Structure formats: C-alpha cells, structure tokens
Amino acid sequence: MVVTNACSPDPRVIRHAKWLVQEGHEVTVHAFDRQIQFQKSELIDGVRIMRYHLGKTPYGGLINTALGLRNFVRQVQRGLANEPPEIVYCHDADTLEIGCRMKKNHKIPFVFDMHDLHHTWILMPAPNSLLRRIISKRLEKRMLHRIKSAKCIITSSGRLDENGVHSGFREYLAEKGHLSTVIENRPVIEHAVTEKANTPWCIGYLGRVREVEPFEKLLQSVLSMEVESRPCIRIAGDGIASERVRRLFENAQQEHGIQCQISGQFDSKRFTELIQEIDVMFAMYRPERGNIMQGAIPVKMFDAAAWGVPSVVNSNCLMSEIAEKENIGTGVGWSDTVGLTQALIDLKSKSVQLNTGSERERLKFVEALTAVL
Numbered sequence: 001m002v003v004t005n006a007c008s009p010d011p012r013v014i015r016h017a018k019w020l021v022q023e024g025h026e027v028t029v030h031a032f033d034r035q036i037q038f039q040k041s042e043l044i045d046g047v048r049i050m051r052y053h054l055g056k057t058p059y060g061g062l063i064n065t066a067l068g069l070r071n072f073v074r075q076v077q078r079g080l081a082n083e084p085p086e087i088v089y090c091h092d093a094d095t096l097e098i099g100c101r102m103k104k105n106h107k108i109p110f111v112f113d114m115h116d117l118h119h120t121w122i123l124m125p126a127p128n129s130l131l132r133r134i135i136s137k138r139l140e141k142r143m144l145h146r147i148k149s150a151k152c153i154i155t156s157s158g159r160l161d162e163n164g165v166h167s168g169f170r171e172y173l174a175e176k177g178h179l180s181t182v183i184e185n186r187p188v189i190e191h192a193v194t195e196k197a198n199t200p201w202c203i204g205y206l207g208r209v210r211e212v213e214p215f216e217k218l219l220q221s222v223l224s225m226e227v228e229s230r231p232c233i234r235i236a237g238d239g240i241a242s243e244r245v246r247r248l249f250e251n252a253q254q255e256h257g258i259q260c261q262i263s264g265q266f267d268s269k270r271f272t273e274l275i276q277e278i279d280v281m282f283a284m285y286r287p288e289r290g291n292i293m294q295g296a297i298p299v300k301m302f303d304a305a306a307w308g309v310p311s312v313v314n315s316n317c318l319m320s321e322i323a324e325k326e327n328i329g330t331g332v333g334w335s336d337t338v339g340l341t342q343a344l345i346d347l348k349s350k351s352v353q354l355n356t357g358s359e360r361e362r363l364k365f366v367e368a369l370t371a372v373l
Helices: 011-022 063-082 093-106 118-123 130-149 169-175 213-223 242-256 268-277 299-306 318-325 337-347 358-370
Strands: 028-032 041-044 047-052 088-091 110-114 152-155 202-206 232-236 260-263 280-283 311-314 329-332
Touching: 011 028, 011 047, 011 088, 011 299, 011 358, 028 063, 047 063, 063 093, 088 093, 093 110, 093 118, 093 130, 118 130, 152 169, 152 358, 202 213, 202 268, 202 299, 213 232, 213 242, 213 337, 232 242, 232 268, 242 260, 268 299, 280 299, 280 337, 299 311, 299 318, 311 318, 311 337, 318 329, 329 337
Parallel strands: 028 047, 088 110, 110 152, 202 232, 202 280, 232 260, 280 311, 311 329
Antiparallel strands: 041 047
C-alpha cells in the first residue's frame, strides 16, 4: 500500500490493510511523513508501516509540495522494484504513478482506492485562482488516464440507492467510464454511549484543519448566541490552516470571552478521550472546493456517531442525506448562519446511534478484492 501522508494512523488505510491481513495477506504501508514527526517503522495490528523521511514537505503548496511528492514517488518505486510485491494498492490519485509504473515495468497489477477527489485539493488555499484551476483540471485528466490501468477501483461514497437524491464518487467515476465499489469510512461499532454531562456544552472539530472559513462561520454562529448559553469550542488536529484557526479563536477568547481549547494531532486512543468531551461535531466545509458537493463523506461524521455524538454538516449533498436518513446529524446551508446556530442548539442534548458500521464494508471490500488477489 502507498499513501502520501504519514499514516499516523490514517483510519481508512489501516482499516483496509487490517482486513487484508485478516484474509491471510502480508501488508506493508509505504507512507510519506512530510513533517518528519513519526518513527520510520511501526507495526499496527499486523500491518507494517514504513515511513519515508525525505525533508519537510508542506501540504497544499505548489512547487515545494510537488517536488516533495516526486521524491517520495521515486523512492517508493525504487524500493518496490528491488523487492516486488504481488500487488500495489494505491491510496488516492497522488500515488497512481507508482501503480502504473510497477504494472508497466514489472507486470504487477494495482488497485486504486479513491478516498477523495484529489485534484480538488489544490484549490483549497484559493478556490478562485485561475492557475490552481488549470492545474486541478490537468491533475483530473491525468488521474482519469491512469486509472484505466487499474485492476480494481475502490471509492468511498456512492448514491444510497435507486431512490437516493445525491450522487457520490462512484457516480463521478461512472460518468467517466469507470466502474467502482463503494467502501464507506465506517468505524467498528463497539462503544457504549453514555449520557452527556459536559458543562458548558461543547462543539468539537476533530481532524485535519485545512481551511479557516468554516471556523469563521462557527465563531460567527457562537457569537450570535446569548452569552450565558454559549458553548465551549474543542478543536484537535493539525493541518495547513491550524495556526490561523488557533489565532482566530485566541482573539475570540480575548475579545469575547469564548471558551476554547485547541490541540494538535492525535491518535486513535486520544480520539476516544476527545470525543467524550464534545456534544456536537462540527463538520462543515467550503462548497466552492467541490468535493463535498460531489460526494465526499468526512470520516468524523461516522466516528462521532459511533460514540453517540451528532454532527452538523453541509446541506444539499450526500453527506447530509446520509446524516438525516440515519438520524446522526443535520444539514445546514453554507450561508445560513441562523440555521447553523439553531442546528447546534437543537443537537446539543441529543445522543445518536450508528447502526451500520465497518462489518458491512469489510464484506464488500473482501468480495471486491477476491478476484484481484
């Protein structure tokens, strides 16, 4: 398996790797530790993780990011050529070059797992940038050309059923002429949901902090509430916008007395502690970037629901359709500050239950990969 983050851990990557190990396969994850923060070699539930330390590489940049990724790709290609695996599993489009090269030079098949619309990520810092839009289109074209060589395509979302309203990544791929199997990012359901007892009530965001605008929306909503009924804010995670978000809420603490606690990256053990601190998960994203409106389903919505915590998500998309159908969250329009405020208040005392977890997805995953393996 190849992934361009540090896999520290990446829940989807580790989950799929563990499923393969359970089926009797040996799995090594080649991961790019861009900030050189984690140990080079680690074993997690039978999955070997090899992290590449190649100098610090930023997320979301142009030249420096591209150069760092190219170096990582070359290093992995060299290592796999020396010890060829039976199959290469490519997580997201920025690893496809490795799969294509191994197939061409060594006749090794590859699987493509499309977590997200990778070509939209370059738009995140500046969605209206003409240069970034041009690069995004080129990245999309290159991805669609490369996946023609994939033995199997896995993706993370799809229309719920024939009566479903919103399309997902499966439908995006189908429009481009590619069949895929949907494996949603659902966690194992094993948690006992306890009654909420947080005082004051707490809104949380646990995950990568990639953009400031959603947090500006959240802060605006919190400030619109009566002072005595305002929640505290709990943010945990790293990302390209983490420092700007930290400054945003530090200023809000000083100027408006907003209670806020912010911390960095966390592991799965720490997540189980963090999730019990919050009453509502905030999971809204800028629609201009495209991937949310085209079917992205952030894992935090499912992870929160597994612990009884409801989420506020973008409306009019697949994510909100799932949230409202399964009664694990509420969709709100991006520009609807009043609606966001009301949704947060309505959900603060609500406990939810995730009825469908990872076992359904595991069975689909094993069936899809049986022919390949």
